[in-house]
Amino acid sequence: MDWRAEIDAAATRIEGHVRRTPVMEITLGGHTVEIKLEHMQHTGVFKARGAFNSLIKGPVPAGGVVAASGGNHGAAVAYAAASLGIPAQIFVPNIAGPSKIALIERTGAGLTVVPGQFADALNAALAHEAKTGAMQVHAYDAPGTLAGQGTCMREWEEQGLKADTVLIAVGGGGLIGGAMGWLQGTRKIVAVEPETSCALHAALAAGKPVDVEVSGVAANALGARKIGALCFELAQAQGIDCVLVSDDAIIEAQRVLWQEARQLVEPAGATALAALLSGAYKPAPGERVAVLLCGANVAPEPI
Numbered sequence: 001m002d003w004r005a006e007i008d009a010a011a012t013r014i015e016g017h018v019r020r021t022p023v024m025e026i027t028l029g030g031h032t033v034e035i036k037l038e039h040m041q042h043t044g045v046f047k048a049r050g051a052f053n054s055l056i057k058g059p060v061p062a063g064g065v066v067a068a069s070g071g072n073h074g075a076a077v078a079y080a081a082a083s084l085g086i087p088a089q090i091f092v093p094n095i096a097g098p099s100k101i102a103l104i105e106r107t108g109a110g111l112t113v114v115p116g117q118f119a120d121a122l123n124a125a126l127a128h129e130a131k132t133g134a135m136q137v138h139a140y141d142a143p144g145t146l147a148g149q150g151t152c153m154r155e156w157e158e159q160g161l162k163a164d165t166v167l168i169a170v171g172g173g174g175l176i177g178g179a180m181g182w183l184q185g186t187r188k189i190v191a192v193e194p195e196t197s198c199a200l201h202a203a204l205a206a207g208k209p210v211d212v213e214v215s216g217v218a219a220n221a222l223g224a225r226k227i228g229a230l231c232f233e234l235a236q237a238q239g240i241d242c243v244l245v246s247d248d249a250i251i252e253a254q255r256v257l258w259q260e261a262r263q264l265v266e267p268a269g270a271t272a273l274a275a276l277l278s279g280a281y282k283p284a285p286g287e288r289v290a291v292l293l294c295g296a297n298v299a300p301e302p303i
Helices: 003-014 048-057 072-084 098-107 118-132 143-158 174-183 199-206 229-238 247-261 267-278
Strands: 023-028 031-037 065-068 088-093 110-114 165-169 188-194 241-245 289-293
Touching (some): 023 247, 023 267, 031 267, 065 072, 072 098, 088 098, 088 118, 165 174, 174 188, 174 229, 188 199
Parallel strands (some): 031 289, 088 110
């Protein structure tokens, strides 16, 4: 697939529907980094890009759309559907948490909370799709989703990204997959995963996507049980580096972002920075590093 062409088309498709999020260069924890504030996107997460691309590209059947999500993707699909006048049914696991559940409820979409994890919500969404004919909008392993997420990196380059290396948090692989699809090896990408939710790391070690156990502070956003096939194919072909960080390192990165930059992000949103602050990723002398901040749906909400 010509991912750059797909991402170019997605950027044209979603223009006017998503925010062009700010970028800045800042010193955090003693490291000077470029950051993109994608947590300022609609619904507080990059996923609005893939949601709008998938829905506008369509065609959407009379049954509307359905999505399974740990919370953020569901909110993005619900928001995009409401904006476009499309009925939506969202399935989330109960670990999504009250903040993300409330965010989806505010869009007016249908919402079903199921016991368990993302995989359980996905099974419920697939059953709804089979029953109603609704269009499934996958959280990460679909071309429309991945191309939409790729517009984030395309936009960052338009904004003058200078970094040699970009650190990106990974759950199911939609965001980093889009970045790989756009960059095509022109910059180094480092995948960052929690130690307790590391589907890409496990897949690269096994030579194929495999099931992993999921837990930890970022599980409701980065808790995919198996990495997406599209992401895995790109990561394997491009020889992506993958590092793991602890929950303590993620929480510390959240603290640094708030205390030093007044940026309030959820654990998943701080995971990429955690690799730099904790030393899980050590830049070479002179290496310019960028970090993508990807999610702001903290629980509980600040007010």
